[in-house]
Amino acid sequence: MDDTQLTRRALLGSAAAGAAGLALGGPLSRSALAARGDFRLGFESVARELSIGSLDVDGSVPGWLRGTLVRNGPGRYEVGDKSFEHWFDGLAMLHAFSFGRGRVGYANRFLRSSSYEAAERDGVIAFNEFATDPCRAIFNGTAAMFKLAPVPNANVNVARLGREFVAMTELPLPVKFDPETLRTVGAQGEALRLGNTGTAHPHRTRSGRSVTYEVELIPPSAYIVRSGGRELARIPVTKPAYMHSFSLTERFAVLTEQPFAVDPMKLVTDWEPYIRNFRWDGSAPTRMHVVDLERGGVRATLETDAFFTFHHVNAFDDGDRITVDLLAYDDATVIDALYLKKLRDLSVKRVPAATPRRLTLDLAKNRVTSRELWDGAVELPRVDYGAVNARPYRYVYGVGVRDRRKSSFFDQLVKLDVRSGEPRIWREDGCFPGEAVFVRAPAARREDDGVALSVVLDSRRRTSFLLVLDARTFTERARAVVPQPVPFGFHGELFR
Ligand code: CO
Numbered sequence: 104m105d106d107t108q109l110t111r112r113a114l115l116g117s118a119a120a121g122a123a124g125l126a127l128g129g130p131l132s133r134s135a136l137a138a139r140g141d142f143r144l145g146f147e148s149v150a151r152e153l154s155i156g157s158l159d160v161d162g163s164v165p166g167w168l169r170g171t172l173v174r175n176g177p178g179r180y181e182v183g184d185k186s187f188e189h190w191f192d193g194l195a196m197l198h199a200f201s202f203g204r205g206r207v208g209y210a211n212r213f214l215r216s217s218s219y220e221a222a223e224r225d226g227v228i229a230f231n232e233f234a235t236d237p238c239r240a241i242f243n244g245t246a247a248m249f250k251l252a253p254v255p256n257a258n259v260n261v262a263r264l265g266r267e268f269v270a271m272t273e274l275p276l277p278v279k280f281d282p283e284t285l286r287t288v289g290a291q292g293e294a295l296r297l298g299n300t301g302t303a304h305p306h307r308t309r310s311g312r313s314v315t316y317e318v319e320l321i322p323p324s325a326y327i328v329r330s331g332g333r334e335l336a337r338i339p340v341t342k343p344a345y346m347h348s349f350s351l352t353e354r355f356a357v358l359t360e361q362p363f364a365v366d367p368m369k370l371v372t373d374w375e376p377y378i379r380n381f382r383w384d385g386s387a388p389t390r391m392h393v394v395d396l397e398r399g400g401v402r403a404t405l406e407t408d409a410f411f412t413f414h415h416v417n418a419f420d421d422g423d424r425i426t427v428d429l430l431a432y433d434d435a436t437v438i439d440a441l442y443l444k445k446l447r448d449l450s451v452k453r454v455p456a457a458t459p460r461r462l463t464l465d466l467a468k469n470r471v472t473s474r475e476l477w478d479g480a481v482e483l484p485r486v487d488y489g490a491v492n493a494r495p496y497r498y499v500y501g502v503g504v505r506d507r508r509k510s511s512f513f514d515q516l517v518k519l520d521v522r523s524g525e526p527r528i529w530r531e532d533g534c535f536p537g538e539a540v541f542v543r544a545p546a547a548r549r550e551d552d553g554v555a556l557s558v559v560l561d562s563r564r565r566t567s568f569l570l571v572l573d574a575r576t577f578t579e580r581a582r583a584v585v586p587q588p589v590p591f592g593f594h595g596e597l598f599r
Pocket residue numbers: 259303304347348413414593594
């Protein structure tokens with residue numbers, strides 16, 4: 104790394120890498136671990152904030168690849184002598200991979216959320232997260248009340264909203280950051296209201312209008328779909344469901360109301376961490392709400408068998424038929440499986456895996472039919488959003504597992520042809536890849552002309568690398584090695 108400039112902007116004493124409570128459980132032989140690799144490194148905290156002008160690159164990064172891939176995810180799980188409970192709780196860290204003239208730069212920085220500031224200043228968990236409540240001590244030992252952060256721990260996704268770059272979580276209060284320096288600018292918008300949640304997966308229409316939803320958990324509870332500043336639909340509900348994403352067709356927004364729902368009274372009386380108030384009821388249906396993007400209002404609500412989903416993949420409409428592709432789980436047990444204690448316990452053999460499912464909503468017959476697009480696992484799905492979102496499409500890129508019974512975490516990348524059901528796979532022993540962001544090549548002629556960018560944990564070398572795959576062949580073009588592990592994150596975006 105001759106021309107590498109390595110600056111250590113900060114050293115977090117208490118969160119030194121490796122301090123991440125590896126109280127190991129379970130019998131897994133050393134040889135098995137050596138063969139499969141130890142994915143738990145991806146759940147350790149990162150101490151160093153780096154800024155590196157040029158990473159070591161193996162292979163050749165296409166010269167046309169320009170801009171900055173910003174990724175978001177947890178970077179730290181310990182605060183003082185406490186730990187967050189769940190993968191989704193960790194303190195947000197942004198990672199920037201910048202491209203130009205075949206080079207790759209890297210920087211990482213914690214988002215200066217209220218949670219992060221309290222952790223640094225007072226050494227306490229001060230605000231409610233997805234599955235962790237604030238330290239009781241700061242409420243003088245009384246039951247913890249919901250404590251809303253002025254600047255949320257926005258660790259899920261990033262987006263450009265107009266001229267601003269924001270980090271997002273499932274709250275309707277994005278956090279602005281500077282994509283050049285990763286410096287946190289501050290919350291964008293009004294203070295959070297108790298029980299008002301949103302999505303880290305907003306959409307935009309072909310004409311550039313934003314479409315998003317909010318869930319009002321406190322009565323009168325409702326799902327609210329908005330476009331720009333306008334309320335498109337308000338769907339009343341007595342027990343609101345947990346919802347992570349939705350999809351657009353050219354005419355409709357489609358919301359999935361799954362039977363993993365909360366009694367609003369529990370939220371205000373029980374003081375359980377947020378997600379622990381939700382209950383799965385496999386005997387109840389999943390409801391698909393179809394909202395008219397032009398006229399507003401609910402065009403139809405259709406019922407189908409219970410399933411759980413985090414991620415819609417894509418959707419499109421044709422007359423009275425709507426096709427919705429999403430990643431479906433049998434139930435909501437995946438949320439339990441992603442508690443850090445379980446993830447770090449090697450005797451827990453697998454994380455439930457979602458399969459890509461196609462639902463066909465027949466509005467004329469008020470009926471939903473569904474089929475699997477492939478029988479393998481896919482999560483963190485990406486499509487060529489600018490070209491195919493809300494339209495018929497062919498390819499989805501995601502993470503997967505090579506063996507549903509043995510894989511403990513995502514250990515391969517998948518490109519699935521949703522027309523033929525044919526997958527292409529990238530994998531390497533000891534490696535655990537993250538979300539694969541598709542980037543279209545200039546003058547692309549096919550939907551898969553471009554590259555897929557994934558940050559891969561190399562558990563054997565105890566580093567991570569940015570993997571550049573040729574999206575058509577799904578083979579490696581280049582890798583750029585980061586000199587420390589990048590913890591498992593969620594979503595990212597290439598900004599140009
Ligand atoms: Co997501």
